Amino acid sequence: MIASICKELEIRKYFFLPNSTIETIYFGGGTPSVLNKLELETILDTVRNNFIISEDAEITFECNPDDLNQDYLQALYNLGVNRLSIGIQSFNDETLKWMNRSHTNNQSISCMEEAGKIGFNNFTIDLIYGIPQLSIEEWIKTVDCALDLPINHISAYSLTLENNTPYKRLVDQKKYKKPDNDLASKHFEILIEKMESKGWEQYEVSNFCMPGEYSKHNTAYWLGKPYLGIGPSAHSFKDKKRYWNISDNKKYVSRLKEGELFHDGEELTIVNQFNERILTGLRTKWGVNLNALQDDFHFDLQIEQTKNLEVWKKKGWIVLEDRVLKLSKTGYLFADFISSELFLDEDYSSQTLS
Numbered sequence: 001m002i003a004s005i006c007k008e009l010e011i012r013k014y015f016f017l018p019n020s021t022i023e024t025i026y027f028g029g030g031t032p033s034v035l036n037k038l039e040l041e042t043i044l045d046t047v048r049n050n051f052i053i054s055e056d057a058e059i060t061f062e063c064n065p066d067d068l069n070q071d072y073l074q075a076l077y078n079l080g081v082n083r084l085s086i087g088i089q090s091f092n093d094e095t096l097k098w099m100n101r102s103h104t105n106n107q108s109i110s111c112m113e114e115a116g117k118i119g120f121n122n123f124t125i126d127l128i129y130g131i132p133q134l135s136i137e138e139w140i141k142t143v144d145c146a147l148d149l150p151i152n153h154i155s156a157y158s159l160t161l162e163n164n165t166p167y168k169r170l171v172d173q174k175k176y177k178k179p180d181n182d183l184a185s186k187h188f189e190i191l192i193e194k195m196e197s198k199g200w201e202q203y204e205v206s207n208f209c210m211p212g213e214y215s216k217h218n219t220a221y222w223l224g225k226p227y228l229g230i231g232p233s234a235h236s237f238k239d240k241k242r243y244w245n246i247s248d249n250k251k252y253v254s255r256l257k258e259g260e261l262f263h264d265g266e267e268l269t270i271v272n273q274f275n276e277r278i279l280t281g282l283r284t285k286w287g288v289n290l291n292a293l294q295d296d297f298h299f300d301l302q303i304e305q306t307k308n309l310e311v312w313k314k315k316g317w318i319v320l321e322d323r324v325l326k327l328s329k330t331g332y333l334f335a336d337f338i339s340s341e342l343f344l345d346e347d348y349s350s351q352t353l354s
Contacts, residue, residue, distance in 0.1 A: 001231075001249065002039050004256045006046040008230050008245075011256075013050040015228045015238065021054045022047075024217040028062035028085065029234065037075040044079055058216040060085050060124075066103040068111040073118050083122040084115060085155075091145040092138060095131060100166075109149075116150055124153035124215065129191065130184030131159050132177035139187045143194045152213040155206055156191055158184045185333055192329050203285045205332050222280045241267050270353045274299065275343045282339050287319075287326030297353045301325070301342065308341055 016022075025047060027040075035043075047053070060083040061076055068086075076084075088108045090096050096104065112123065127146060129139060146154055159179045161168055170176040195201075195208045202208050204222060207215065220227060226238035229245065232252040236243040243265035246252050255262040268276070274297050281288035294300050302309065302323070309325075312318045317331035317338065327335055344353075 001253060002035075002042055004253045005043060005231050007256050008262070009043075009046045009050055012228060012230070015236070016051070016226065019052065022051045022057060023054050024058045024060070024220060025053070026060045026062070026217045027081075028060070029229075029231070030062075031064070031067075032061060033063045033067035033072070037072075037079070040075070040079055058083055058122075060215075060217060063087070064101075064103055065107040065111045068115065070114050070118070073111075073115050073120070077118050077120060082120070083124070084120055085124045085126070086111070088125045088146075089128045090131075090134075091142050092134075095134060095138075098131070098133070099128070112149055112151075121150070122153075123149070123151040124155060125149070125151055127154060127156045128159055129156060129187035130179050130181075132180055132183070134183075134187070136186060136190065139190060140194070143191055147194070147198055152210040153215060154195070154200075154208045156188075156208070157206055158188065188333060189329075192332070201285065202329075202332070205283045205327075205335050222284050224277070224280065236263075240273060241265055269346065270297070271344050271346050271348055273297075274353060275339075278342050279339045282325070282327055282342075283335055285326070287324050290323040290325055299344075299353055305342060312338065 025044075032040075059081050061081045062085045064087050068084075086108070088103075089099060089101055091105045091108065093105050115123070125146060127142065134142075161171060161178055167176065171178045191208075192202060199211065200208045201211055201214075203214055204218070207218060209215070224237075227236060228238075229236045229243075232245055232249050233247040234245045243263050245263045246255065252262055254260075274293075277293060277296075278288060278301075288301075290301050302320070302325075309318065309320065312331070313320060315330075316328055317334055319326045319328055319331075327338065331338065
């Protein structure tokens with residue numbers, strides 16, 4: 001697998017324009033901590049040998065608290081990793097056990113202390129809310145615990161019920177409760193209030209940071225910048241085209257070894273591009289610039305969606321100033337609904353948008 005990943009990096013060295021500088025590298029989308037120091041070094045050396053890396057590039061490593069001992073943290077630091085994304089999820093041991101997490105609250109705290117001693121100072125953690133048995137009081141304690149840590153970024157996600165998962169099967173068997181949307185909304189509102197009171201920015205629906213400490217990597221997705229995904233199931237985007245690698249590990253390895261095609265792709269229609277601009281823009285603090293939208297798609301959203309916009313403005317869900325459409329804090333609760341209402345159908349005249 002390591003050899004295949006490195007071969008793909010070499011094959012796709014011309015994915016970006018010549019002399020383009022790489023601003024972010026992200027190890028994630030699984031459990032990269034299964035890799036040892038030599039394997040990580042091999043991958044990073046291949047990246048550096050085939051791409052121009054910015055001197056201040058954000059190099060993030062996704063991991064769980066129980067993955068991080070002192071030796072492994074030191075190895076990551078020596079290899080140039082400068083940002084840790086730690087899947088803490090909760091500071092309550094009972095909740096962690098319910099989520100089938102293998103770490104404990106003490107491990108979450110100690111791994112960050114060890115990382116700080118080694119020299120890491122750029123951390124993001126994941127938190128989960130909307131868990132049926134997670135009381136308001138316990139969620140407040142969770143957020144307070146997070147804010148006591150030496151972190152500068154938090155990603156918080158609501159528990160969801162996905163098909164073909166153990167959680168879904170247990171809910172169907174009446175052994176577990178399904179997520180409570182009302183409770184999740186209360187948790188989310190508390191989170192926003194807490195973060196705001198401490199001076200943090202909510203720069204995207206699910207992402208909060210200390211002033212200006214945005215994730216370069218995630219922000220690139222929302223701003224529509226090109227990105228290259230390496231490895232099985234990885235996705236890439238460039239020039240209005242989306243690519244995805246084969247998901248089967250064995251086929252991925254064999255196709256690269258035999259020089260066969262290992263990815264597929266599609267060109268986004270003009271309607272797809274319009275809808276993605278709405279979806280990604282509304283999720284961020286920067287919103288959607290309606291003048292830019294009109295210039296690019298010849299579609300005036302303010303005129304075409306007057307009725308919806310007026311209704312949402314009265315409800316306090318949106319803010320429309322200087323032709324920039326943004327969601328309010330309350331509106332973030334309805335982000336997906338609002339975006340879907342603004343989407344165009346695929347059969348909408350592409351001639352009108354082009």
